[in-house]
Amino acid sequence: VFFSSRRRHTRQRSVSWARRCVQETETTMEKLVDLWKFAPIYLNKLGPKPNSVAAMKAVLSFVIAGLYCGVFTKLPLMPFLGETLSAVITTPEEKNSCLVYMEQISSQPPITSFAVYGPEYKITGHYEYQFLIAGDRIEMCLKGPTTITFNGGMEIKFCYPYLKLRGLLTESLHMFYSGNLLAEDRKNSTKAYINFNYGKKASSYGARKLGTKYDSFFGIIYNYKASGPLVSVPELPEVVDVKRVYEIITGSWVEELAFHKEKGIAEITWKIGETIPCKTRPAGVILPSDVSTRPDLITFKKGDLITAEKEKKKEEKRQFERELLLKEDKYIPCFPLYPTNSLYQTFIILI
DSSP: OOOOOGGHHHHHHHHHHHHTTOOOBBBBHHHHHHHHHHHHHHHHHHHOOOOOHHHHHHHHHHHTTTTGOOOSSSSSSSOTTEEEEEEEOOOOTSEEEEEEEEEEETTTTTTEEEEOOOOOOOEEEEEEEEEEEEEEEEEEESSEEEEEEEETTTTEEEEOOEEEEOTSSSSSSSEEEEEEEEEEEGTEEEEEETTTTOOOOOTTTTSSSSTTTGGEEEEEESSSOSOOOOOOOOTTOOOOSSEEEEEEEEETTTTEEEEEEEETEEEEEETTTTTTTOEEEEEEEEOTTTTGHHHHHHHHHHHTTHHHHHHHHHHHHHHHHHHHHHHHTOOOOOSSSSOOOOHHHHHHOOO
């Protein structure tokens, strides 16, 4: 989002917080990579035949640990149809890494497809970005399940909670997660349910002290096909298919994640500040359609807003042409959504 040159002098003299918050130089695809910065840390420890509960705990640790990395103080830009992203997520000591491939496959509605390849797992899926704007509030939802497939064949699907922003027109921006985080291992009849509305009216990132009840969540890992009667969970009355509770989940998405198998005994798998997120870097092969090659973003980062606006209009025209080809089934993706092993090995060599 760029402002017209007629407002240039006004903007230089007095820039409201709401205007500054939309001047983001990153796209939503780059923000998605931030959510996955803990994948090499948690998803490489399970071995060839992971236990269902252990795999579920690893997936939940990966998801919740990355939530605070996914918040933002500036609204990201939406990629154009056909734009791609190729990146590498690697641990600080460069011991474990994974490859990220993304492509914007639809503009209306905006949909991003992705594939992440690690040594012991792969993450696939697509997200449709859904926004609800009401006054100075925005609710964002990544519609579409994410599938994590381990080398042994185990498959876990999960959905992210909502991200809400309040105070866009004021100087105090509140960002918080709301709703539920759901995960399921259908083969082993194992589910995880985490309620982010537990014990609070609202939570905010940066507006309250870390570890308060306003940022807390509560959940369980359970079996829904075991023998015996149904088990009620007083803290989660909305969950009605519990047959056996494996683990109780507590914590705060800006502090820590703990699993309780027995009363009084907690296993803390993630703590903010102690587990450092992985770093990202461009892949060895950068396609011409990569978001890093967008002329409007390059000039925007240099501060040339007038040229950036002109380049953005050119990109919009090219997107319109691609949309026409898509309707005629003539649009071909720049690279396959799920790369073959040979292509994967090629990227490994070039990185």
